[in-house]
Amino acid sequence: MAVLPIAKLGNPILRKIAEPVTHDEISTVVFQAFIDDLVETMRVKDGVGLAAPQVSQSKQVVVIESHFNPRYTQAPEIPLIVLINPLFTYLSPETAEGWEGCLSVDNLRGKVKRHRKTAVKGLDRSGEKIEIETDTFLAVILQHEIDHLHGRLFVDQISDVTSLAQIEEFNQFVLGDKTPVA
Numbered sequence: 001m002a003v004l005p006i007a008k009l010g011n012p013i014l015r016k017i018a019e020p021v022t023h024d025e026i027s028t029v030v031f032q033a034f035i036d037d038l039v040e041t042m043r044v045k046d047g048v049g050l051a052a053p054q055v056s057q058s059k060q061v062v063v064i065e066s067h068f069n070p071r072y073t074q075a076p077e078i079p080l081i082v083l084i085n086p087l088f089t090y091l092s093p094e095t096a097e098g099w100e101g102c103l104s105v106d107n108l109r110g111k112v113k114r115h116r117k118t119a120v121k122g123l124d125r126s127g128e129k130i131e132i133e134t135d136t137f138l139a140v141i142l143q144h145e146i147d148h149l150h151g152r153l154f155v156d157q158i159s160d161v162t163s164l165a166q167i168e169e170f171n172q173f174v175l176g177d178k179t180p181v182a
């Protein structure tokens with residue numbers, strides 16, 4: 001497995017619409033190894049989610065996982081999810097505002113409004129259909145990661161630009177935690 005370099009804000013690949021993955025491609029050794037690398041990269045970089053365009057592959061694949069995470073100390077436990085060609089089947093009219101960051105946007109946190117409840121369908125890494133319905137933090141991560149597949153970043157959707165904060169200031173003034181987080 002390999003840790004892949006992260007494409008950062010300003011890299012045009014982050015603004016492209018990602019290509020759907022074909023059923024035949026899913027079972028290939030190359031694609032399965034890519035998923036392993038995507039998961040490994042998310043874990044090493046302490047992300048709770050990572051989309052393929054963030055490692056310069058314009059494909060509709062996202063991975064999500066949350067255990068104790070120094071970048072998101074209040075994040076709940078979410079077992080590993082590999083989601084290919086995801087599509088929202090439900091987005092609740094009710095929204096909730098929460099703090100977000102992104103591995104492609106160094107050191108920034110900002111408040112984003114998201115649909116409170118979502119349902120998503122897609123394929124897992126075996127090509128089997130999966131559906132996820134959630135109104136937890138996972139709903140926020142799904143919206144953030146699937147946005148990456150459509151060329152959108154959380155900074156496009158900041159509800160109040162004055163909420164933008166550098167990570168150390170976020171920890172100090174928002175969380176009240178003086179421990180710096182990388």
Ligand code: ZN
Nearest residue numbers: 101102103104
């Ligand atoms: Zn992101």
